[in-house]
Amino acid sequence: MQYEKLQEEIKNAMRAHDKNRLSILRQVHGEVKNIEVNERRDIVEADVDAMLKQTGETLEGSIKAATSEERTAMLKEQVAILEEYLPKQVSGDELIALIEKTIADLGAETKRDMGKVMGALTAATGGNFDKAAAAKEVGSRLA
Structure with missing residues (x-):
């Protein structure tokens, strides 16, 4: 606002x-x-x-x-x-699509890259996303 x-x-x-x-x-x-x-x-x-x-x-x-x-x-x-x-929070399918795109863009493969992915998500959304759900989803996608 x-x-x-x-x-x-x-x-x-x-x-x-x-x-x-x-x-x-x-x-x-x-x-x-x-x-x-x-x-x-x-x-x-x-x-x-x-x-x-x-x-x-x-x-x-x-x-x-x-x-x-x-x-x-x-x-x-x-x-x-x-x-x-407050700005609308990114969640659900929109959040999953953003996570997939961010992982692909960064070339993230391991759990060590999780911080980079979460940082990029924060930058992309201005911090307006469900961080717990995002962390769980990112963690499940990284080896």
Whole structure:
């Protein structure tokens, strides 16, 4: 998601009086802004995507630790909101086809090449794939 799109979504949530959406988007915006201030550089789309993903993972951890049903419900709703903005994850047949192509392109043959294959997959998808499933599939294809 582009930084400008995040700012626009915050405005839309304010107009719609959607407090939950506004809260989570402002949280992500604050984290992204911290990157800009602390690292003294402009924000890129990957920064916003990384913050969306990281915030979602943090919320999922909070859901597991939560004792209040009301708080858990709110956190689940916020995770659902964040998932709307995350890039689509590569999975299933699409992931298998990408693995086959990557192995062929790299000429990978042994388990020693697994790191190269996983690195290439990460670069090709921006890290948006099921890493556990990919590792299992790659491992089964390498000798």
